[in-house]
Amino acid sequence: MPAEAPPAAPFPPLLTRHAEAETCADPSSVMTLLADSDATADGFTSYRSTFAKGAMGAPAHFHTKATELFFVISGTLQVLVGEEVTVLEAGDFLAVPPHTPHAFTAALGCEADVLFVFTPGLGRFDYLRLLGRVMRGESDAKEIAESAERFDNHYVDSPVWRSVLETSTT
Numbered sequence: 001m002p003a004e005a006p007p008a009a010p011f012p013p014l015l016t017r018h019a020e021a022e023t024c025a026d027p028s029s030v031m032t033l034l035a036d037s038d039a040t041a042d043g044f045t046s047y048r049s050t051f052a053k054g055a056m057g058a059p060a061h062f063h064t065k066a067t068e069l070f071f072v073i074s075g076t077l078q079v080l081v082g083e084e085v086t087v088l089e090a091g092d093f094l095a096v097p098p099h100t101p102h103a104f105t106a107a108l109g110c111e112a113d114v115l116f117v118f119t120p121g122l123g124r125f126d127y128l129r130l131l132g133r134v135m136r137g138e139s140d141a142k143e144i145a146e147s148a149e150r151f152d153n154h155y156v157d158s159p160v161w162r163s164v165l166e167t168s169t170t
């Protein structure tokens with residue numbers, strides 16, 4: 001008896017060649033855009049960020065819908081999760097569930113190369129492009145605050161993270 005056909009896939013297989021991937025750069029990192037939600041039926045968004053030594057990543061924030069996954073390819077990433085700060089090394093994996101404040105930066109004196117995945121995906125490439133424009137002075141930072149709901153990116157104050165940042169700059 002032949003096997004039953006599997007159900008239809010929610011989206012076709014997706015291949016992003018490194019040489020063809022769009023990149024966004026700012027003074028501290030290069031982001032290679034791999035897969036956005038429009039190509040994955042909102043299943044996920046993925047990009048790779050390469051941070052320069054001690055480069056700032058994201059300030060404290062949370063997502064209401066998405067789980068954010070981190071995989072450190074190389075280097076060292078300092079991360080806030082809730083009220084705890086931890087260091088991720090090459091090969092480490094972290095999943096941050098919705099409503100959990102988090103932040104990250106390349107550890108002091110270190111570079112970091114990190115794969116990020118958001119599930120479900122929410123068209124985050126436009127957010128990353130906006131960040132690049134703000135960092136280059138081409139857009140006003142208030143556009144980031146105004147986009148919080150659209151991109152499910154909600155900034156919060158974290159005394160723990162502020163303390164980490166103050167310590168790393170002194």
